[in-house]
Amino acid sequence: MWTEWQRWLAQLHQVASDFLAPLGPAHPLVILALNLICFWVGVKIYRRLGNPLLHPVVGASLLVFAGLVLLSVDFASYQRGSGLLNLLLGPAVVALAIPLKQNLAVVRKVGWPLMLGLMVGAVLAPLVAVVIALLLGGSKTVLIALTTKSVTTPVALALAQEMHGIQSLAAGVVAFTGIVGAVCGPGLLRWLKITDERVVGFSMGINAHAIGTVRALEISALCGAFSALAMGLCGALTALLLPLFVTT
Amino acid sequence: MCGRRSANTEPLPAMALATKPLRWLVGAGLLLAFDLAGRSLSAAFALPVPGPVLGMLLLLLSLMLYGGVPRGLAEVAGQLLRFLVLILLPATVGIYFLRDLSGGDWVALVIAMVVGTLISFTLTGILLNRLIRRVGDTQGENIRVD
Numbered sequence: 001m002w003t004e005w006q007r008w009l010a011q012l013h014q015v016a017s018d019f020l021a022p023l024g025p026a027h028p029l030v031i032l033a034l035n036l037i038c039f040w041v042g043v044k045i046y047r048r049l050g051n052p053l054l055h056p057v058v059g060a061s062l063l064v065f066a067g068l069v070l071l072s073v074d075f076a077s078y079q080r081g082s083g084l085l086n087l088l089l090g091p092a093v094v095a096l097a098i099p100l101k102q103n104l105a106v107v108r109k110v111g112w113p114l115m116l117g118l119m120v121g122a123v124l125a126p127l128v129a130v131v132i133a134l135l136l137g138g139s140k141t142v143l144i145a146l147t148t149k150s151v152t153t154p155v156a157l158a159l160a161q162e163m164h165g166i167q168s169l170a171a172g173v174v175a176f177t178g179i180v181g182a183v184c185g186p187g188l189l190r191w192l193k194i195t196d197e198r199v200v201g202f203s204m205g206i207n208a209h210a211i212g213t214v215r216a217l218e219i220s221a222l223c224g225a226f227s228a229l230a231m232g233l234c235g236a237l238t239a240l241l242l243p244l245f246v247t248t
Numbered sequence: 249m250c251g252r253r254s255a256n257t258e259p260l261p262a263m264a265l266a267t268k269p270l271r272w273l274v275g276a277g278l279l280l281a282f283d284l285a286g287r288s289l290s291a292a293f294a295l296p297v298p299g300p301v302l303g304m305l306l307l308l309l310s311l312m313l314y315g316g317v318p319r320g321l322a323e324v325a326g327q328l329l330r331f332l333v334l335i336l337l338p339a340t341v342g343i344y345f346l347r348d349l350s351g352g353d354w355v356a357l358v359i360a361m362v363v364g365t366l367i368s369f370t371l372t373g374i375l376l377n378r379l380i381r382r383v384g385d386t387q388g389e390n391i392r393v394d
Contacts, residue, residue: 097325
């Protein structure tokens with residue numbers, strides 16, 4: 001118990017002391033402002049145009065990238081500058097328990113088919129991607145990065161570390177998968193004549209993790225709850241099973 | 249303004265009298281406590297499950313036992329989830345900084361991500377739809393295939 005507290009306090013201390021550093025383009029205040037402004041503008045653009053391709057995940061991250069190029073800040077400094085946001089990653093994952101609890105009655109009603117679907121989905125999502133990459137002759141680095149593609153970012157980062165993969169590649173793959181799922185998912189299911197919000201939400205959570213959950217929450221609270229449930233369970237299941245398979 | 253002492257031996261009246269900032273503080277504290285509890289548990293037993301995920305499951309279990317969601321916790325969590333895109337932004341931006349891969353790897357990666365996601369999305373969607381309908385629950389679905 002204590003070591004984790006100490007690690008957290010050390011992280012907090014690190015973030016606080018970074019704020020005291022001399023002002024420059026990589027100063028946390030600059031990065032924080034950049035993040036906030038890009039997020040705000042990204043949300044505004046998305047609300048104005050309503051095009052899923054311009055989801056804040058895409059728009060805001062592109063704006064941040066443009067900002068970083070303009071300020072000539074590298075990724076490592078940007079990550080360090082974003083320490084305050086990274087501190088919120090853990091609590092944000094924990095917070096997903098609340099929409100779950102609030103919709104538990106609905107979730108319970110359709111319990112076993114969901115669990116079965118989850119098991120199949122959790123295995124299927126990385127498997128399909130890995131097989132495709134294997135057929136195209138992707139390297140081992142690529143294959144490992146793809147195994148965590150449908151898992152929420154904090155989980156994927158932890159898994160990448162465990163399997164000696166590249167963390168930034170894992171994060172990139174997760175983000176890209178989430179964007180593809182969030183952008184195309186609802187339309188794809190509508191095209192397949194699947195309109196049940198519970199199914200849409202659950203598929204989003206399995207295949208597009210947190211980014212899909214954000215999108216699902218926009219559709220409805222019920223959809224978001226199912227997405228959050230699927231994301232949480234899929235993350236836990238993958239985190240349990242994957243290290244058993246990939247031990248090379 | 250609020251000269252009332254917040255320290256109270258009885259938990260329920262204290263919760264009722266709690267002002268908004270205090271309620272939020274309790275909510276945020278709970279999230280952090282469960283995050284750290286999950287991490288500690290994961291580390292202590294060398295579990296492959298990441299700490300925050302374990303923390304989420306622990307919180308869910310606790311809320312089920314408690315039988316409700318404390319107001320402050322619900323409010324803080326709601327705010328946090330509204331800003332999930334912002335919180336995930338630093339990790340998302342990483343995709344533009346991947347340069348240590350060969351061209352062929354890039355092609356394989358992008359195709360696998362796009363095609364793979366669409367395929368698994370389709371399959372899970374169809375599977376879940378079938379399974380959920382088999383339960384005989386007609387609520388919220390009016391699917392007609394002509």
